Amino acid sequence: MAKRRVPTEFIIVRDKDKCIECQACVRMCANDVHFYDESLNKVFSDDSKCVGCHFCEMLCPTNAISIVRNPSEFKQNFNWKSETI
Ligand code: SF4
Numbered sequence: 001m002a003k004r005r006v007p008t009e010f011i012i013v014r015d016k017d018k019c020i021e022c023q024a025c026v027r028m029c030a031n032d033v034h035f036y037d038e039s040l041n042k043v044f045s046d047d048s049k050c051v052g053c054h055f056c057e058m059l060c061p062t063n064a065i066s067i068v069r070n071p072s073e074f075k076q077n078f079n080w081k082s083e084t085i
């Protein structure tokens with residue numbers, strides 16, 4: 001059976017050409033969004049935990065991170081707003 005997935009509010013875009021794997025974002029995000037995979041020597045993110053504070057975006061030394069609002073929205077009507085869904 002297919003797994004249902006609620007779209008995240010924010011999407012973390014990391015420019016892999018700019019990222020130097022310094023892990024500053026891993027250390028400073030209070031929500032543990034970013035994590036380092038030692039075997040791949042890469043930093044990844046779990047978008048579902050991001051609250052959109054833009055702190056990592058401001059502190060990244062190479063401007064590799066962009067936090068963007070997820071453009072995927074639920075169709076809203078009088079009874080069903082996205083917050084309710
Ligand atoms: S702070 Fe920026 S450069 Fe450093 S690991 Fe995170 S995204 Fe990469």
Ligand code: SF4
Pocket residue numbers: 012028029030031032033034049050051052053054055056057067
């Ligand atoms: S925007 Fe804030 S919550 Fe989201 S990943 Fe960056 S520091 Fe963490």
